[in-house]
Amino acid sequence: MPLYDPALRYFLAVYESGSVNAAARELFVAASAVSRQMSKLEHETGAQLFERLSAGVRPTEAGHRFAKYAHRAVQDAGHVIDEIHESRSADTVIRLAAPNGVGHEFLPRLAGKYRSVHSGARFVLHLTDPAEATQMVRDGAADLAVTFNLAIERGVEIVHSAPAPLMAVVRPGHVLASYDVVGLRDLLKFPVALNTPNTTNRRLIDVVTASNGAPIDPVLVCDNPDATVRFISCSDAVSLLGAITIIKDLENGEVVAIPLREKELRQRTLQVQTAAGRRLPAAVQGFVDFVVAELGCIAA
Template sequence: MPKPLLQDTALRYFLEVVRSGSATVASERLHVAASAVSRQIAALERTLGTTLFERHPRGMVPTQAGEILAGYAHRAGLEEERALEEIQALQGMRMGLVRIAASEAFANLFLPRLIVAFRQQHEGIVFELDAQPPAVVSAQVREGAVDIGLRFSQAPEADIEVQFSQPAPVLALMRPDHPLAGAAGIGLRAMSEHPLALPGPQTTLRQMIDAACARQQLRLRPALVSNNMSTLHSFAIEGGGLSVSSGVAVRQLRAEGRLAAVPVTDAGLDLRTLEVQTLAGRTLPRAVQAFLEHLKLQLPEVM
């Protein structure tokens, strides 16, 4: 591949078409004419001597060659960002950007507190924090859209390096004056006798609960289903009944005495792990690596 190609406009346009799946959408994001995007893609295909996209009525899908080029280009772009930051930071860690995608459990309270503490020592470091469902977190790490992913996981992910992991047991939440607040553990069948607030079926937590219920032929009838964790916590705090969570999401609420938490003891609810993810094979920028180490030191305390 000719070396100048890595800085070519054609490659930048190519990557935007890969991301958007459409030359028209890519042109809108790039603020150029759609015909200009199409010309650059065609020129890139001529240079490489291969087809980079399959053209369909509903959009453009990368061929195998296109996927190879996209993966290489993503990594080249990330390495360029890292090099520029390292050059800027030669006089000390005064500048840098840390991009994080995280499940809501981490994004609400835990990560903001860590970011504030980190910036007290490195005030020049800027953060971007995107709260996303677990699968999206890993996808953003894989695509190079973020530097660090923080999520709950039940299986290995391709092209992902796990920088830290630990078990993430499921907890039943309730008011401190609830009759079950002092229990050593509680099962789903006993929980079903109380009003329940549960997360939506797209979450790993709900999927584990549904699987455990299926094994026991137990049907839960939640009083409230919400994709917002704060809503579920408030249901329990206000005395509506029980909810469920990980330890990290309710650490502060428990410390303040607003919630009690009891381990849920059913088999299969111990299969989820907390993971800190980065892109496999990537050398992280200095600021990202520093925050990653800060994060890893704090995580053992939160579960």
């Protein structure tokens, strides 16, 4: 049960996006539910919080004042929970959220490495899509997200951000394995395995191929990177993945990653996100610093 009225989260989503519909998409609820919560808050405060416009909403002076209160209430609730958790146990549960691309292998490896030094640390890892990983941090359901992103996110602090370009991935001995760089049209000569449409990977690919007039009809659609690697290792198929997703497979020589010619496919970033304005418990902050340092070593 949240320590604050969920209507505050609805209000902040509308306040930050300037649109009831945009807030509804961000919160994964119906626009009518958001509108009801806004009406409820305006009734309780006795003030109009938003001016309704033809293209969205604009906060009134009362709305700006109420936003300051809402931010404080959400942040204070997070601080109280942190203090209670820290006082109840010497061990710390660190709640992580990540998409499959970084959460199936890389992040668990870091957690295990961290725990070998900090034996009191415990982890809960949620594997979900990138947008939901960010939302879990906003909602306080996760302490940090390590996720791929294509845009600037509201309500979170970007602790670390680094380029995460897509690469063409093939088995050793594949015709393309000796190429220094390939383009999307080169891939069309071979079967292609792609991620599911809810990933930043697939969204980027679909946009670029549609604009180029050369859509890809995949022979495999899968949200599990290990399964995709097993598929391409036994065939002439090509996949499009980030290097960090297949870091173990690259180290073991099981696949070859080839840079892509299209600059649009280099727009994705890998981010470490925490809730904006939240003071992290010392143990959580220690793990965040550890993750950032490890990512820095990879980039170097």
